Amino acid sequence: MSHKTNCSKEEEALLLEKCQEAKRHSYSPYSHFPVGAALLTKEGKLYTGCNVENAAYPTSLCAERTAIVKAVSEGHREFKAIAISSNLSDSFISPCGGCRQVMAEFSLDMTVYMTKADGSFLTRTVDELLPFAFTPVRMKENR
Amino acid sequence: MSHKTNCSKEEEALLLEKCQEAKRHSYSPYSHFPVGAALLTKEGKLYTGCNVENAAYPTSLCAERTAIVKAVSEGHREFKAIAISSNLSDSFISPCGGCRQVMAEFSLDMTVYMTKADGSFLTRTVDELLPFAFTPVRMKENR
Amino acid sequence: MSHKTNCSKEEEALLLEKCQEAKRHSYSPYSHFPVGAALLTKEGKLYTGCNVENAAYPTSLCAERTAIVKAVSEGHREFKAIAISSNLSDSFISPCGGCRQVMAEFSLDMTVYMTKADGSFLTRTVDELLPFAFTPVRMKENR
Amino acid sequence: MSHKTNCSKEEEALLLEKCQEAKRHSYSPYSHFPVGAALLTKEGKLYTGCNVENAAYPTSLCAERTAIVKAVSEGHREFKAIAISSNLSDSFISPCGGCRQVMAEFSLDMTVYMTKADGSFLTRTVDELLPFAFTPVRMKENR
Ligand SMILES: [Zn+2]
Ligand SMILES: [Zn+2]
Ligand SMILES: [Zn+2]
Ligand SMILES: [Zn+2]
Numbered sequence: 001m002s003h004k005t006n007c008s009k010e011e012e013a014l015l016l017e018k019c020q021e022a023k024r025h026s027y028s029p030y031s032h033f034p035v036g037a038a039l040l041t042k043e044g045k046l047y048t049g050c051n052v053e054n055a056a057y058p059t060s061l062c063a064e065r066t067a068i069v070k071a072v073s074e075g076h077r078e079f080k081a082i083a084i085s086s087n088l089s090d091s092f093i094s095p096c097g098g099c100r101q102v103m104a105e106f107s108l109d110m111t112v113y114m115t116k117a118d119g120s121f122l123t124r125t126v127d128e129l130l131p132f133a134f135t136p137v138r139m140k141e142n143r
Numbered sequence: 144m145s146h147k148t149n150c151s152k153e154e155e156a157l158l159l160e161k162c163q164e165a166k167r168h169s170y171s172p173y174s175h176f177p178v179g180a181a182l183l184t185k186e187g188k189l190y191t192g193c194n195v196e197n198a199a200y201p202t203s204l205c206a207e208r209t210a211i212v213k214a215v216s217e218g219h220r221e222f223k224a225i226a227i228s229s230n231l232s233d234s235f236i237s238p239c240g241g242c243r244q245v246m247a248e249f250s251l252d253m254t255v256y257m258t259k260a261d262g263s264f265l266t267r268t269v270d271e272l273l274p275f276a277f278t279p280v281r282m283k284e285n286r
Numbered sequence: 287m288s289h290k291t292n293c294s295k296e297e298e299a300l301l302l303e304k305c306q307e308a309k310r311h312s313y314s315p316y317s318h319f320p321v322g323a324a325l326l327t328k329e330g331k332l333y334t335g336c337n338v339e340n341a342a343y344p345t346s347l348c349a350e351r352t353a354i355v356k357a358v359s360e361g362h363r364e365f366k367a368i369a370i371s372s373n374l375s376d377s378f379i380s381p382c383g384g385c386r387q388v389m390a391e392f393s394l395d396m397t398v399y400m401t402k403a404d405g406s407f408l409t410r411t412v413d414e415l416l417p418f419a420f421t422p423v424r425m426k427e428n429r
Numbered sequence: 430m431s432h433k434t435n436c437s438k439e440e441e442a443l444l445l446e447k448c449q450e451a452k453r454h455s456y457s458p459y460s461h462f463p464v465g466a467a468l469l470t471k472e473g474k475l476y477t478g479c480n481v482e483n484a485a486y487p488t489s490l491c492a493e494r495t496a497i498v499k500a501v502s503e504g505h506r507e508f509k510a511i512a513i514s515s516n517l518s519d520s521f522i523s524p525c526g527g528c529r530q531v532m533a534e535f536s537l538d539m540t541v542y543m544t545k546a547d548g549s550f551l552t553r554t555v556d557e558l559l560p561f562a563f564t565p566v567r568m569k570e571n572r
Binding site: 020025027029041048049050052054055059061062065066067068069070073074075077098101102105134135136137139140 | 451456458459477478479481483484485486488492494495496497498501502503506519525528531534544563564565567568
Binding site: 030031032033075086087088090091092093094095098099100101102104114122124128129130131132134135138139141142 | 182235236241244272273281
């Protein structure tokens with residue numbers, strides 16, 4: 001079910017553990033749907049994120065993007081993998097389209113771990129999750 | 144190259160023509176990248192959209208979403224197809240992840256026409272463009 | 287309580303009526319908080335909008351922005367007034383910061399009618415609602 | 430010009446220094462408009478942020494929100510002050526409406542330092558920058 005990934009067993013175990021922990025800081029008083037994310041940079045640094053909602057829903061932010069902007073703000077722009085967790089027990093939590101777009105800006109080849117509450121998971125690359133991605137290359141063609 | 148679609152030749156021709164016209168109202172003083180969209184509802188109504196940018200980039204909106212919220216605000220929630228145009232001559236313009244997410248909320252089976260400036264195009268369904276979509280069903284499982 | 291506005295009594299009455307009607311197309315299955323908006327362009331055209339939510343909350347859109355992108359996509363970029371409605375009976379519904387930002391891009395002097403369910407209202411200009419606005423002028427200084 | 434603030438001279442100096450430093454990680458290949466932010470929590474922790482843009486502009490994020498979601502993801506939800514920097518030499522950089530909305534979700538009384546490139550600044554509270562804010566209270570009235 002899961003494709004082979006670019007992560008070592010240790011990295012995978014760490015991502016899966018940290019994405020669960022990250023959920024505890026979720027600010028989700030509107031959806032009551034806590035989400036956590038753990039992001040591994042190509043330099044080997046790990047950043048976690050949670051969803052941060054807002055009374056004005058469009059101003060909310062997802063866990064995956066929280067983790068990515070955190071890493072970027074600390075000087076990282078190349079990512080190896082991201083793991084996502086929610087409390088859903090029957091479905092693998094997948095990233096929304098907006099988060100896939102942010103991943104694609106930086107690393108089309110990064111692995112996305114989509115987990116269930118029991119810790120089982122599916123993996124796909126960003127490239128597989130956002131085929132025909134609208135990427136920075138398109139903006140440059142416009143010049 | 145293009146999959147077969149759910150649109151008649153007449154509908155297809157109309158979508159391809161109207162998505163080009165829609166570009167002319169684009170408000171894109173920051174990207175200088177005008178985009179147009181034409182959306183066909185399942186009831187047979189056509190809505191057009193363009194990108195509407197903002198000095199604060201996150202508050203910008205894409206052409207595809209403009210067309211969709213327009214249709215929803217007029218009472219439509221089921222869509223048959225959407226066509227997208229830009230001025231790129233070497234690439235088929237594809238929807239960003241955020242727009243795919245908005246399409247997926249309403250119609251995973253809608254056809255997306257991705258065009259080049261010369262009018263040639265590729266088609267895919269939303270389902271193909273956003274595999275493992277995070278959809279309303281997931282939110283309901285959470286209850 | 288309300289400042290004097292730039293609208294005639296007829297325009298005001300129309301805005302207040304249409305913003306209530308606009309609510310009926312609201313797609314708000316997550317917040318159960320329907321919002322409607324009616325926008326008057328400087329050319330005298332009226333556009334309505336409603337909130338259009340998404341399972342991925344950040345991809346939702348507010349009623350005010352729906353009305354504005356609709357108008358822009360039909361060729362209008364200067365606005366005289368916007369009226370907003372919700373089902374709140376004890377509070378005047380005010381625009382979120384994101385919507386104020388979109389209003390500011392086009393017309394700092396437009397009047398915002400913030401209504402209660404009983405039809406009573408407060409008015410302010412965008413300039414009053416978003417002091418020290420980050421506007422297109424700032425982006426130009428950057429060049 | 431600046432109102433009195435809730436920060437000590439030491440806190441103020443730190444915020445002003447760190448918001449300038451934060452700019453260096455800005456990912457702004459589309460606007461070429463780097464922005465930095467430094468956020469002080471009520472517990473005395475400091476978080477920095479920068480803008481993180483995207484080829485699809487609506488998926489971009491501002492420096493202020495980057496700093497805030499970072500702090501939330503580390504367990505902080507009450508903020509004392511935020512300082513913002515840009516390269517503009519003639520204007521105090523002010524937060525966009527979307528960022529004011531995110532600030533208002535957590536702390537209407539926080540101080541916002543709006544700086545110029547030369548380090549001079551203006552201060553206002555979130556409450557002053559977003560009068561009639563649409564806050565969590567409104568969503569609760571809806572229940
Ligand atoms: Zn997301
Ligand atoms: Zn888009
Ligand atoms: Zn809004
Ligand atoms: Zn902002």
